[in-house]
Amino acid sequence: MTQTIDAVAAARPSHWRVVGAVSAAHFVSHFYILLLAPLIPFVREAYGVSYTEIGIAFAAFNVVSAVLQTPAGFLVDRLGARTLLIAGLLLGALAFAVAGLVHSFAVLVAMFGLAGVGNTVYHPADYALLSQHVRGERIGQAFSVHTFAGMLGSAVTPASVLLMQSLWGWRGAFLGAAVFGLFVALVLIAVRDPAPTAPPRKTARSGGRPDWHVLLSAPILLNLFFFVLLAMLSGGIYNYSVVAFGALYGTPVSIANAALTGNLLLTAIGVLIGGVLASRTRRHGLVAASGLAAATAFMLLLAEVDLPTAALIAAMSLAGFFSGIIMPSRDMIVREVTPPGSFGKVFGFVTTGFNIGGIVAPLVFGAIMDHGSPRLVFLVVAGCTLVAIATVASRPRRRG
Secondary structure, X not given: OHHHHXXXXXXXXXXXXXXXXXXXXXXXXXXXXXXXXXHHHHHHHHHOOOHHHHHHHHHHHHHXXXXXXXXXXXXXXXXXXXXXXXXXXXXXXXXXXHHHHOOOHHHHHHHHHHHHHHHOOHHHHHHHHHHHHOOHHHHHHHHHHHHHHHHHHHHHHHHHHHHHHHHHHHHHHHHHHHHHHHHHHHHHHHOOOOOOOOOOOOOOOOOOOOOHHHHOOHHHHXXXXXXXXXXXXXXXXXXXXXXXXXXXXXXXXXXXXXXXXXXXXXXXXXXXXXXXXXXXXXXXXXXXXXXXXXXXXHHHHHHHOOOOHHHHHHHHHHHHHHHHHHHHHHHHHHHHOOXXXXXXXXXXXXXXXXXXXXXXXXXXXXXXXXXXXXXXXXXXXXXXHHHHHHHHHOOOOOOO
């Protein structure tokens, strides 16, 4: 009896240490994704380059991430999630340290490509570690903490980076970000990898087919499409809602930004509440469909009605809240159709949808704004949520 109590007591801290360390890595990944944006004016002035040339660095990061994330998922399953996550953190830290130290724009672009390689490991390794080391009744909450940490990383990046720039210059900001990534890598090295909650089983192969056939199955492809749609939703709201409100209703930039801030804040809160829901129900499809339906209603309202300031901020905030609620259930839906031993490759593959949506969204919404149709920004976002509801409703049920 005493041995059992000791084992439970020892396992509990290990569980939360893993969740904390993985969430810290996710925080870093979002911090790195937004690192360059606040520093664009300083980098342009230092190198005398155009916005288009700066865009090459963003493109290098995202294209490399999109192409290599699925192969990284295979490596996670073969070599171990913790090892690959540490390697990704170290690679990102190295890339930004070199970008800060070497006075060459070509090197900076190359280092963003290298940082893109490091970025490929986060989603497959994070979800694999959480799935392996967190018990089923706690996994929904673990996913929500993980997602919340990433969103928090995005939220604090602009102010943190500009603070470092004011103290040490833009190169110092890159070096500070590199030190941060190195620190989290050292934390992961120090955190002992506890035993999985259940022995891993190898994925069965039909007729000797390679593991790729798992990714090409209908449930996994449907989830990939689901993630693309969610990326289109966030890409439209985060990047174009401010200018769309101004063009459509003449909304001042300060008010539109306040509405966007409310959306981001309530999304983060919604993620935490969604984690509680995901841990208390197995009807993850219903949670996701309900949240998306509510978000759709608010998008249609924003598209058709010139709301007063308080109502505009409230509507945007509630749209974010319902979008946040679905995120833990979104991850649980993927987990339900993932064969044991394939968490890395499957999560690496389906979360490539974020990269695909991130590439497509600026083209679609930028063209909409260029053609003078700001209302379409919200209508297209609403259309994406409706299609996302259809993908959830048509998903195959889990088989015993």
